[in-house]
Amino acid sequence: MSAEKEHSEHGGAVATSSERLVDLYKKMVEIRAFEEACQKGFRQGKIGGYLHVYIGQEAVATGFIDSFKEGDKVITAYRDHAHALLLGTDPKEVMAELYGKGTGMVKGKGGSMHLFDVERGLMGGYGIVGGHIPLGVGFAYAMRYQGTDHITQLYLGDGAISNGAFHEAANLAGLWGKDGMCPCLFIIENNQYGMGTSVERTTAMTDLAAKFDAYGIENEKVDGMDIEAVLESAGRLTEQVRETGKPYAIEVLTYRTAPHGAADFFEKYREKEEIEEWRKRDPIGLLEQKLLDNDAADEEKIDEIRSEAKELIAEAVKFADESEEPEIDELYTDVYAGADEYTGEE
Amino acid sequence: MAETKTYREALREGMVHEMDQDESVVLMGEDIGVYGGTHLITDGLIDEYGPKRVIDTPISEGGFTGAAIGMAMLGMKPVVEMMTWNFSFLASDQIIQNAAKVRYFSGGQVEVPLVIRGPNGGGVQLSAQHTHSLENLYGHFPGLKVVSPVTPNDVKGMMITAIRDPNPVIFLEAGALYGTKGEVEEGDNAVEFGKARVAREGSDVTLIAYGRQVNLCLRAANTLEEEDGVQAEVIDLRSIRPFDEDTLVRSVEKTHRAVTVQEQWRWFGVASEVAAIIQEKAFDSLDAPVQRVSGAEVPAPYARNLELEAFPSEKQVTNAARRALYIEEK
Structure with missing residues (x-):
């Protein structure tokens, strides 16, 4: 991510260098390929438990993590594969985790919903809707208390907005932000459905950004299918939060073109036409068209990126498949810190 | 050297002892600062340590307990006051689902050096919703430590140990005994956990x-x-x-x-x-x-x-x- 960012003087959406867009396209294609491989692995019985893929939402994390600075923290719910890949975790380790292997990024102890790479700033994927939000607010307070200028990128879904944990945490964030003690960027990934229930069917006030008004947190919306729009918001807002120590919320309008979980038949709760309409605005498709239109890449380059991504992910799958399961002794490790000999016998 | 002190004074002394040694120790809870604490455990500490270390929170147990877990994951050592343990049901998702387990499901990448403390048990006519003894509930979950000191000396020494522990500690105080007196050792009297x-x-x-x-x-x-x-x-x-x-x-x-x-x-x-x-x-x-x-x-x-x-x-x-x-x- 060495390419320079190009902001207009007015801070509006701007042309991004071709090189940078191609780079982001590559990342998004890799995420898509990874998620498709996961769906396959799930159907084959190689991946257990729950599996939540990011297909359709790639531009969101790709855009925001582009503005991630060393020391910042990312926290999200269980749709977390893309965040790990974008922060630089080797796809092999991510896939191995999903395959339940000892070489996985959390040693086979968390699975798809609990990806952590603390060294790179990924403070976790969490499985209880809304439950991670207070943690991210606590990170923000801690980073200011410790005298750094790091920020939290706190991802949450539209489904978390009706949860008490969200409201309690947003209230605290607004409060602590008054003293510049809460550099937390709330990134609401509004993919329109909390599992199978649409936003309209879960809250009477569907302007999710505006929910933050109640807590004194400034907010706005952005088109999450347009990577350039996301990049602009990300660059501007991460710096504002870093500068002020005050939280900010951005509702990113996106769409999950895959089922909620790999075992979900999503036609039951969505109209075919709606899915088709959103697919036309697929973030990868849109960017690809832009690259072709602007001669930033030709068909050959696109094919090359796609086949390289496939190869990269195929290697990850191979690694995961061939890795060993965790050592059986790992069952009792990592329960307590500072306890080498914990056996479960008190 | 030992002096006669109340359970309340000893408890506070344990917290102050660690606050003076370690700036990462902060106190959080409802009315613990300006108001002085419902049970006066933290009375006056906000004047001494300031509002960034003695944090008054809204009545929002799940929110502030979760935030404290986040702080702990980044190396702070929050001591959270549950005004009474009865309110911890509102924070139980945070305590059980995050504090107790995040070390495990992160493959050991984080620690949660957190203390949650407050009065436990009944005996003062608080009736149904304000009377619970929750040691078995929290004791059920691997990843938590659960202690229940009864003497002033132990409440101080176990608080010191709790704050130093790199794990989440459920610190159940004998709420009905805050005014009882006993001999309390001066200075660092850390009491090891797991010793009856x-x-x-x-x-x-x-x-x-x-x-x-x-x-x-x-x-x-x-x-x-x-x-x-x-x-x-x-x-x-x-x-x-x-x-x-x-x-x-x-x-x-x-x-x-x-x-x-x-x-x-x-x-x-x-x-x-x-x-x-x-x-x-x-x-x-x-x-x-x-x-x-x-x-x-x-x-x-x-x-x-x-x-x-x-x-x-x-x-x-x-x-x-x-x-x-x-x-x-x-």
């Missing part, structure tokens, strides 16, 4: 308790000596998780009889666990079935006479000991 305390030595029967029921057992032991010539040993568990099996088993090997006392409800309580451990580890030493004394199986009532009836009484304990000794109940 023999509160009274005896040879005929072992009474096992924790929290304020230890004092009940000590009174019962005196009565047994006076009325029945029985020498009861009293064990104060102090620490529910980790648990000290050895002290317990050694005592039962000596006395051959055990009564286990808890304020909480009988079903699925700590006393049941204690009885199970004794039969597993000291079966051959037992001369009588292990007796359990517990709270009545009802939500806590308000009226004083009903409340007294709902909690273990000295008479219940002495009679349980007499049953174990096969002597006549009184």
Whole structure:
């Protein structure tokens, strides 16, 4: 991510260098390929438990993590594969985790919903809707208390907005932000459905950004299918939060073109036409068209990126498949810190 | 050197001792700062340490407990006050789903050096929603440590240990005893977790308790000596998780009889666990079935006479000991 960012003087959406867009396209294609491989692995019985893929939402994390600075923290719910890949975790380790292997990024102890790479700033994927939000607010307070200028990128879904944990945490964030003690960027990934229930069917006030008004947190919306729009918001807002120590919320309008979980038949709760309409605005498709239109890449380059991504992910799958399961002794490790000999016998 | 202090003063002294040594220690909770704390444990500390270290929170247990977990994951050492443990149900998702497990499901990448403290148990006519003893609930979850000190010296020493512990500690205070006095060691008197305390030595029967029921057992032991010539040993568990099996088993090997006392409800309580451990580890030493004394199986009532009836009484304990000794109940 060495390419320079190009902001207009007015801070509006701007042309991004071709090189940078191609780079982001590559990342998004890799995420898509990874998620498709996961769906396959799930159907084959190689991946257990729950599996939540990011297909359709790639531009969101790709855009925001582009503005991630060393020391910042990312926290999200269980749709977390893309965040790990974008922060630089080797796809092999991510896939191995999903395959339940000892070489996985959390040693086979968390699975798809609990990806952590603390060294790179990924403070976790969490499985209880809304439950991670207070943690991210606590990170923000801690980073200011410790005298750094790091920020939290706190991802949450539209489904978390009706949860008490969200409201309690947003209230605290607004409060602590008054003293510049809460550099937390709330990134609401509004993919329109909390599992199978649409936003309209879960809250009477569907302007999710505006929910933050109640807590004194400034907010706005952005088109999450347009990577350039996301990049602009990300660059501007991460710096504002870093500068002020005050939280900010951005509702990113996106769409999950895959089922909620790999075992979900999503036609039951969505109209075919709606899915088709959103697919036309697929973030990868849109960017690809832009690259072709602007001669930033030709068909050959696109094919090359796609086949390289496939190869990269195929290697990850191979690694995961061939890795060993965790050592059986790992069952009792990592329960307590500072306890080498914990056996479960008190 | 030791001085006589109240449980309240000793508890506060433990926190202050660590705050003075480690800037990452902060206090959080409802009304702990400007108001001085509902139970005056933290009175005046906001003036000394400032509002960034003594953080007044909204009435929002899930929110601030979760935020404290986040702070702890980044190396701070928050001490969260639950105004009473009854409110912790609102934070139980954070405590159980995040604090207890995040180290495990992150493959050991994080630690959660967090203390959650507050008054536990009843006895002051607070009725159903404000009266619970939650040591068995929190003791159930691997990843948490659970302690329940009863003496002023232990409450200070165990608070020091709790703050230094790299794991989440559920610190259950004997709320009804904040004003009781005892000798407290000066300075660093850290008390190791997982070590029970023999509160009274005896040879005929072992009474096992924790929290304020230890004092009940000590009174019962005196009565047994006076009325029945029985020498009861009293064990104060102090620490529910980790648990000290050895002290317990050694005592039962000596006395051959055990009564286990808890304020909480009988079903699925700590006393049941204690009885199970004794039969597993000291079966051959037992001369009588292990007796359990517990709270009545009802939500806590308000009226004083009903409340007294709902909690273990000295008479219940002495009679349980007499049953174990096969002597006549009184």
